Amino acid sequence: MLTSPVKGMLPLLSQTLLLLCLAACGGSDDTTSNPSDTGQTDTSQPGTPQTGGTDPAQGLCDSLEGEINWQALMAEDCPTLSQYRLFQQPDKPTRSPNAPGFNYELSSQLFTNYAHKYRFIFLPEGSQIDYNPSDTFDLPVGAVLVKTFALPSDTQLTGEANETLVETRLLIHRENGWTALPYLWQDGEAHLTIAGANQTHSLTRQGEQLDFTYHVPSRAECKLCHQRASDHGTHIYPIGLKPYLLNHDVLVNKERINQLEHWRTQARLTGLPDSGAPDSAPAITDNNADLTARAKGYLDINCAHCHRAEGFASISGLRLGFYVDHTSFQYGICKQPLGWDGGEKGLSYDIIPGDGEHSILLYRQMLDAPKDRMPPIGRSLSHVEALSVLQTWIDGLPPSLGNCQHSG
Structure with a gap:
């Protein structure tokens, strides 16, 4: 609150604080503002990508070397998500990440208009996540977090056949800090949408049709939630990678296994106690x-x-x-x-x-x-x-x- x-x-004061925060956030990885990233949301043409921001060097964004375009991820804000080559099928950001990407699941739901979320982590070769017993894990420079939002036609239904891709957000840990990139899905492609966008949607909840406007946040608005202040300024960080939100069983190769233990055995996580994480935050809907x-x-x-x-x-x-x-x-x-x-x-x-x-x-x-x-x-x-x-x-x-x- x-x-x-x-x-x-x-x-009035609450709105002033919000505007000051968004102005301070800017479009850069730290407290240095980017004059081309205003954080303003286009409402006159809902769903229209507003590319803005940096002008990517086409040589990096269009490079065809390797499965994942690591050079572009670390240096450029590419106009389309597919230019980073994170997924085996560029129009399917919900599954089959290119190596070394892997999916992860949170035990408690971050609510966004009933959107289903598909989360992935990409770690540079030879690097690991550092365990934190009570707060967000530390991820190495070069790490990339990918979260795709898909709206269901009915809140009681799951699966791609009952979903519409809406947006994919990237958090990239570059040399000068974390940066956020929002991508809006249109016609099978995700376009960089620096200024955000609004789209109208409908879904059914418990038999009732709900018509609403889905807001894809601007780059600055991403920082509203992800920012943390310190003696060295305000920077952005991941939110959900906490031990109690990750300490639960997931399905791996048709077998249920503790997610954090699996990361340790795969050399993705260091510092996890031998006894495992002490606590787990169950889903809000888990009646047991x-x-x-x-x-x-x-x-x-x-x-x-x-x-x-x-x-x-x-x-x-x-x-x-x-x-x-x-x-x-x-x-x-x-x-x-x-x-x-x-x-x-x-x-x-x-x-x-x-x-x-x-x-x-x-x-x-x-x-x-x-x-x-x-x-x-x-x-x-x-x-x-x-x-x-x-x-x-x-x-x-x-x-x-x-x-x-x-x-x-």
Whole structure:
């Protein structure tokens, strides 16, 4: 929940902070701005790629040497995704990566309008991922993260036959830091879309047809979620590569195996304890798992990248990391937000133990107006299935955890 100090100035100050952040992000790999990357989204012609940004050296982007175009990945922002040659079938970014690429899966869902996500990692030869016991893993220079979003025709259906490719995002660890590249799919090809784009879509959820606008983020908006501040400036980092989001069984050659253990045996991961990762964040929809772990895992992957001390929403004081004590004030228990007016319900507290209906944490995930919506980008629809679980969790928290004066 993005916040500001004076209740009467809430929406204006929140929007000002957002604009300042986007302006500061620019289009480069670090705090140096790129004047050609404004981060503005084209809404006049939905779905039209806005290439902008750098003017790639065609020699590198069009090189035919080797399976993967490593030189271009490290140096150029190619106009089309296929020029990097990451996949055996350029129009199928959901499977069959070229070596040494491999897929990975998160245990808890990052929600983006019910889009199915296909994630891959490409590591330079001889390099490994460094294990971190409580936060994002360190990846070597040269690493590439690929995430493709495909919208289902029906939220109850899976598989490529029931999906429409929408976008593919790259995070590339170049010599001067991580850089983000968004690609929009059109007519079987993914085009670099520096300024972002809007596309209209329809899907069916529980028998109801939903028509909505899907927003492909601009390069600057990618950095809104991925940025972290430090004494050396603001830089971007991966979000989901955390031990508790990766510590679960996946299917490998028709056999179920722990994902982190598999990475270690494949010499992809170093530093994993012999006993393995201690914790796992189950899916929000896993009814057989611990309810608190389900709720905290979901809030971590969807909210904690901003709601941390180094994140964009640090000013809010709200901390939603998996290892933050969920009975504490900083996790939102009886905490009044610094920058939101309570909406039409006039709500006052981020979390009221025993009362999910009047908790801002839940309510703002139901709203869609730009000044109210949480997360601020990344969704146009509400994740009703997850919100039901989160309300059950908050309703089950003992009121004795805090001294909230009932609001709403």
